[in-house]
Amino acid sequence: MQITPLSEILGAEVTGLNLADIDDAAFAAIHDAFLTHHILVFRDQDLSPEQQAAFSRRFGPLDIHVQTKSQMPGIPEVQVLSTKVVNGKYVGSPAAGDYWHSDLSYTDIPTLCTLLHARALPEEGGDTEWSNMHLAYETLPEKTRERIAPLRARHTYNRLRNPRVTVHEAHRDEAKARYADISPDDSIHPVVRTHPKTGRKALYVSPRFTIGIEDMDEAEGQALLDELFEQSTRRAFIYRHKWRLGDLTMWDNRCLMHLACGGVPKGQLRHMNRTIVRGDVPY
Ligand code: SIN
Numbered sequence: 145m146q147i148t149p150l151s152e153i154l155g156a157e158v159t160g161l162n163l164a165d166i167d168d169a170a171f172a173a174i175h176d177a178f179l180t181h182h183i184l185v186f187r188d189q190d191l192s193p194e195q196q197a198a199f200s201r202r203f204g205p206l207d208i209h210v211q212t213k214s215q216m217p218g219i220p221e222v223q224v225l226s227t228k229v230v231n232g233k234y235v236g237s238p239a240a241g242d243y244w245h246s247d248l249s250y251t252d253i254p255t256l257c258t259l260l261h262a263r264a265l266p267e268e269g270g271d272t273e274w275s276n277m278h279l280a281y282e283t284l285p286e287k288t289r290e291r292i293a294p295l296r297a298r299h300t301y302n303r304l305r306n307p308r309v310t311v312h313e314a315h316r317d318e319a320k321a322r323y324a325d326i327s328p329d330d331s332i333h334p335v336v337r338t339h340p341k342t343g344r345k346a347l348y349v350s351p352r353f354t355i356g357i358e359d360m361d362e363a364e365g366q367a368l369l370d371e372l373f374e375q376s377t378r379r380a381f382i383y384r385h386k387w388r389l390g391d392l393t394m395w396d397n398r399c400l401m402h403l404a405c406g407g408v409p410k411g412q413l414r415h416m417n418r419t420i421v422r423g424d425v426p427y
Pocket of ligand 1: 240241258270271272402403405416
């Protein structure tokens with residue numbers, strides 16, 4: 145197995161191994177690299193959805209995403225993110241991840257890591273970006289770090305409660321059923337969380353899911369969130385991934401935000417299988 149950093153701030157490429165067949169020593173090396181680089185890109189993986197779920201499960205119990213419409217038939221732990229249309233309907237979610245976020249932060253026990261496997265890719269577009277929220281936190285002015293230390297923020301899945309986002313055109317007709325009727329859709333988490341494995345602190349707010357600061361005047365809270373979102377999406381903290389067929393990426397939601405960059409031309413296919421591993425209560 146070779147592990148090669150992809151940028152100075154985030155990510156490493158892992159080659160020379162088949163994730164369908166790894167022993168405990170390889171798994172321990174992968175786990176170490178994951179904590180060091182925060183995103184791993186495993187190249188040339190030809191995994192079935194069952195094999196992806198089995199590898200993911202080595203990191204902990206899998207969660208079933210609240211958006212059940214994009215589940216893979218027969219394997220609810222695998223979610224399909226796809227632009228593919230059959231009989232006039234998308235077979236999976238075509239717009240997942242279109243605003244910066246950390247997975248499932250709107251639940252009490254958000255995602256530890258997400259694994260995304262590229263099964264079909266468009267000729268252009270469809271990149272993914274990740275932002276290093278450790279660096280975003282550590283480079284804040286000391287006064288801001290002191291100010292946000294005791295704060296907690298409200299996270300929601302419901303796009304209709306978040307003026308920073310819109311509903312993708314694919315879902316406009318079903319927005320209420322897709323977002324407002326989904327439960328749970330509200331959680332409170334610290335603005336700064338501590339990574340349970342490394343002890344390092346990271347910002348834990350996102351434009352997609354964070355809608356307010358607890359016990360703070362609304363206007364003041366929104367202004368603070370704007371400041372933190374600007375800080376956490378500075379180019380210096382971002383790694384952008386151009387996918388290759390067979391890439392399986394795996395990232396740490398406890399210290400990163402990510403964004404599906406879009407830009408896939410109409411009619412072109414981007415098809416990904418996603419699994420999410422349950423984490424723990426942020427502190
Ligand atoms: C996600 O937000 O998990 C999806 C990212 C992507 O499809 O690029």
